[in-house]
Amino acid sequence: MRNVSSRINPDSEGNEMTGSTIPRRGFGRLLRSFRERSQKSMLTAGLAIDVSPPTILRLEDGLPSKISTPQIERLLDIYQVAPAEHAEALEMWDAVRRQDKLAKAQGTGKGWWQGYSDVYKTYFDHYLRLEDAATQMTSHQLVLVPGILQAPAYRRAIITATVPEMSAVDVERLLELAARRQQRLVNDSLNLVALLSESVLLHQPGGPGVLTAQLRHLAEIGERPNVSIRIVPHQVGTHPGLIVQSFTLLEFPPMASKLMEPPVIYTEGAEGALYLERRDVIDRYKQAVAGMQAVALSEEDTRDLVSRMAREHSA
Structure with missing residues (x-):
C-alpha cells in the first residue's frame, strides 16, 4: 500500500488540496487500487488517455483534474476491471460530477x-x-x-x-x-x-x-x-x-x-x-x-x- 502520509507547510502549495472532497478521494483511491492491481505505471496510464503522470496522481489523490468520462472509461479498460467493478466505478464518477455541478450552481465549490x-x-x-x-x-x-x-x-x-x-x-x-x-x-x-x-x-x-x-x-x-x-x-x-x-x-x-x-x-x-x-x-x-x-x-x-x-x- 502506498504511504499517503503528506506534509503541507506554509511555504508549499497547500492550496493544491483545496478541491479535494470525500467522493473525489474515494473515487481516486478506487482508481489507484485498480491501477496497482493491474501493475500499470502512472506513465502508462497517462499515455493511454493522453495526460501526464502528475494528472493521474492528482486524479488518484482526489484532486480536481480535467478528465472526461470517456477517459475514465479508457482507464478502466486498460486496468482490465471486471464488469461489476466497472459499473461501480462509473457510478462513483457520476456522483463526483453531480456533486461538482451542484457545488458550482450553489456557489459552494470552494467551501x-x-x-x-x-x-x-x-x-x-x-x-x-x-x-x-x-x-x-x-x-x-x-x-x-x-x-x-x-x-x-x-x-x-x-x-x-x-x-x-x-x-x-x-x-x-x-x-x-x-x-x-x-x-x-x-x-x-x-x-x-x-x-x-x-x-x-x-x-x-x-x-x-x-x-x-x-x-x-x-x-x-x-x-x-x-x-x-x-x-x-x-x-x-x-x-x-x-x-x-x-x-x-x-x-x-x-x-x-x-x-x-x-x-x-x-x-x-x-x-x-x-x-x-x-x-x-x-x-x-x-x-x-x-x-x-x-x-x-x-x-x-x-x-x-x-x-x-x-x-x-x-x-
Missing part, C-alpha cells in the same frame, strides 16, 4: 471557510474541508484546548500571541471562523471526543480570567450528548498520549457507494501539518486513544475538576 483563507495558513484549508465532512472527531491535546472547543477570549489570546501584528479586523474574522466551526457541535452534526492532558487546564493564555471563562465553557459544552471531554491526569504517569503527542482523528460517514472513507490523522506544528491515512498508522493512533481512555477521568469527574479549577482561578 464556506475559504472566505477567511487570507487569515489562516494555507495547509489549514485541507483540514477545514476534512472537518466539515467528518461526523466523528477525536482530539488529544497536551498543551492547549482544541480549536473547536476554544472560547472567544482564549482564542483571541492565542491568535495575538501567534501573530502579534495581525489587525484587529482580521482577529475578529478568525474568531468568526472559529464560531462557525463550533456550530457543528451545537447542531449535533459532529460527535467529539476530547482527551486533554491535565496541563491544558493549567496554561493561562490571556491570564487567569481568560482561563476561567474557558474552563466554564468546557464544563458547559461537555454536557452536550455529542461531546465527550475527559482529562488525563498527571498522576497516571506514562500513557500513550505522551508518545503520540497532540493530534486529531477525523472519521467520515459511508459514501453513497457504501464504501467507507478511511479516517485521517491530522497533526500540526509551527512549520506545517501532517495528514496521515495509512491503515497501520491509523490503527496505532486508535490504540493510543483506547489507552488514554483507560486512564482518563470520567466525563462527570472531568466536569467536576474543570469547574473546581475555574472557581480557583476566579478567586
